[in-house]
Amino acid sequence: KTAIDLDARDPHFAASLRHIGPVTPAPTLSHSSTFNQPQQPSGPKQTVFPQTSNPALLVVTARQRIAKAAECEAEEFGKQSHGGREYLDALTIRQALAMRDHNRLPNGEIERILRLKSGVMSRLGGKGVVSEVR
Structure with missing residues (x-):
């Protein structure tokens, strides 16, 4: 017997699938995909760009900001007005x-x-x- 057949006969597994219910596949940019996206989006539109609240993006942005500030400070270091x-x-x-x-x-x-x-x-x-x- 295959694993799929065994899963299909497991009443606990079947109950958990019924509890989850139908799921919507993640959107894809593939032109060969057989998934037809509905015309009316059911939730917020996903983009290829990460959200600005993404923690990894916040860390990268902060590091870039600090590096830029340190570079500006290094450029000003020899000047009389440098604080x-x-x-x-x-x-x-x-x-x-x-x-x-x-x-x-x-x-x-x-x-x-x-x-x-x-x-x-x-x-x-x-x-x-x-x-x-x-």
Whole structure:
């Protein structure tokens, strides 16, 4: 006997299929598909573009926005009007943490020495929250 025959004879499986009821196949862009889509859409129209609330799309968009902001900051860094760095590389973070934890410099002094934007050190968290690993 085939698996299909065994499924057809299973009363629990048949009951679950009756509970689910008929389903509408997912729309397809294939011209050879035998599924005829109804003229009246029964729900929201699907497109090939993902919804803007898609979490993966939100992550990619946020990363692109942050990368662009970091690039703009790097372009402005040498100018007199530059207000300090906000996007830091790992070496700068390590230097800042060493100045704070080992040299016991205040946040404002570290920001001045490393030319960081005011408040960047406080966003790293206090001692014990983030620290340099030796």
